[in-house]
Amino acid sequence: xxxxxxxxxxxxxxxxxxxxxxxxxxxxxxxxxxxxxxxxxxxxxxxxxxxxxxxxxxxxxxxxxxxxxxxxxxxxxxxxxxxxxxxxxxxxxxxxxxxxxxxxxxxxxxxxxxxxxxxxxxxxxxxxxxxxxxxxxxxxxxxxxx
Amino acid sequence: xxxxxxxxxxxxxxxxxxxxxxxxxxxxxxxxxxxxxxxxxxxxxxxxxxxxxxxxxxxxxxxxxxxxxxxxxxxxxxxxxxxxxxxxxxxxxxxxxxxxxxxxxxxxxxxxxxxxxxxxxxxxxxxxxxxxxxxxxxxxxxxxxxxxxxxxxxxxxxxxxxxxxxxxxxxxx
Numbered sequence: 001x002x003x004x005x006x007x008x009x010x011x012x013x014x015x016x017x018x019x020x021x022x023x024x025x026x027x028x029x030x031x032x033x034x035x036x037x038x039x040x041x042x043x044x045x046x047x048x049x050x051x052x053x054x055x056x057x058x059x060x061x062x063x064x065x066x067x068x069x070x071x072x073x074x075x076x077x078x079x080x081x082x083x084x085x086x087x088x089x090x091x092x093x094x095x096x097x098x099x100x101x102x103x104x105x106x107x108x109x110x111x112x113x114x115x116x117x118x119x120x121x122x123x124x125x126x127x128x129x130x131x132x133x134x135x136x137x138x139x140x141x142x143x144x145x146x
Numbered sequence: 147x148x149x150x151x152x153x154x155x156x157x158x159x160x161x162x163x164x165x166x167x168x169x170x171x172x173x174x175x176x177x178x179x180x181x182x183x184x185x186x187x188x189x190x191x192x193x194x195x196x197x198x199x200x201x202x203x204x205x206x207x208x209x210x211x212x213x214x215x216x217x218x219x220x221x222x223x224x225x226x227x228x229x230x231x232x233x234x235x236x237x238x239x240x241x242x243x244x245x246x247x248x249x250x251x252x253x254x255x256x257x258x259x260x261x262x263x264x265x266x267x268x269x270x271x272x273x274x275x276x277x278x279x280x281x282x283x284x285x286x287x288x289x290x291x292x293x294x295x296x297x298x299x300x301x302x303x304x305x306x307x308x309x310x311x312x313x314x315x316x317x318x319x
Binding site for chain 2: 006009010012013014016017018019020021022025026028029030032033034036037
């Protein structure tokens with residue numbers, strides 16, 4: 001075919017009208033798209049672990065070494081804390097309650113000490129006498145009389 | 147989030163050419179419906195796909211082309227059973243009242259179906275969408291020279307296949 005004939009052939013093809021999209025498809029397809037859009041909107045409000053991971057990585061990315069160091073320090077602190085908590089009950093368990101003989105002995109020693117110190121009121125009065133501020137002249141008289 | 151009126155506008159402006167383009171590939175109305183719906187569902191789910199797109203038509207044609215190629219690959223087994231395929235086949239052209247014209251359209255539809263998909267896409271976009279080779283190249287993500295050569299090869303095959311009928315119709319006119 002010559003160029004002119006070729007152009008005529010192209011023109012002939014070009015004039016063939018294409019089938020039209022069925023009118024009822026518009027509603028069907030737009031309804032399906034609308035449903036997909038609303039499902040997507042609902043999905044965006046929902047918590048998803050991947051979203052959390054993404055946000056955390058965005059937060060930590062600028063200084064990953066610093067954040068890792070901070071995390072390591074916290075892990076160390078928590079480790080020490082837990083190890084001490086674990087040791088405390090062992091210590092408490094290792095001390096058995098004092099025996100009856102020891103209790104009796106302690107009570108006797110307390111009684112003996114109380115006897116040596118004298119009545120409680122006297123001691124308290126003495127303490128009061130020592131701590132109350134007095135004029136110097138009175139103090140001098142007291143020294144002289146003793 | 148792109149609102150539904152925006153989807154309506156996209157449908158009203160682009161559904162017809164996308165439908166014709168897809169029908170030329172699939173030759174099945176139901177498949178064409180499914181692919182066209184998938185495209186609009188995708189746009190509804192990810193409206194940002196069109197952000198920064200200068201030529202909506204070219205972008206949508208690319209989506210349609212990729213979806214059509216996927217569909218053809220998926221249904222490869224189905225298409226191999228030629229009898230079943232022929233029973234469902236639908237022409238991309240509107241029916242004609244004139245019997246000669248109807249015969250020509252049917253032959254043209256058959257000749258187009260025999261073209262490799264790459265050539266068929268370029269021929270369709272050049273002849274019935276009126277796109278330039280530059281636009282076709284952008285839409286199908288191919289070099290402009292490739293678009294031009296595919297068109298030439300495709301058109302030669304159509305001409306070879308339709309020549310007897312075309313000559314006969316020309317004489318009758």
